[in-house]
Amino acid sequence: MIFPDLKFFQPGEFSCKCCGANNMQPTFLWKIEQARELAAIPFSVNSGYRCPKHNKDEGGKPSSDHLSGRGADIKAATGREKFLIVNAALNTGITRIGVGENFIHLGDGQNNPKRVLWTY
Numbered sequence: 001m002i003f004p005d006l007k008f009f010q011p012g013e014f015s016c017k018c019c020g021a022n023n024m025q026p027t028f029l030w031k032i033e034q035a036r037e038l039a040a041i042p043f044s045v046n047s048g049y050r051c052p053k054h055n056k057d058e059g060g061k062p063s064s065d066h067l068s069g070r071g072a073d074i075k076a077a078t079g080r081e082k083f084l085i086v087n088a089a090l091n092t093g094i095t096r097i098g099v100g101e102n103f104i105h106l107g108d109g110q111n112n113p114k115r116v117l118w119t120y
Contacts, residue, residue, distance in 0.1 A: 048069075
């Protein structure tokens with residue numbers, strides 16, 4: 001996997017937490033990089049690429065954006081951070097957004113519905 005030259009992230013931030021695999025897709029990484037710039041706040045990656053075992057252990061769906069390297073969970077402790085992240089993501093074309101208590105899922109999985117927002 002060849003990673004694009006990222007200003008705000010290191011490729012290892014997106015590696016699977018259980019095995020270190022990393023199959024993040026460059027087009028998604030460019031979008032999340034642009035979102036980080038637009039939001040103008042740090043993005044801390046809680047979860048990026050997940051191998052099938054790790055995805056299952058996390059309760060992820062079989063069609064999870066994480067499995068295809070087209071999803072990431074970004075730490076968001078406050079409502080203001082959540083707003084800035086979601087607004088920036090929408091402005092970069094990321095249209096699969098999940099809102100958790102302390103994170104935002106950003107995704108653009110090709111085989112998943114677009115323009116969806118959900119809560120955990």
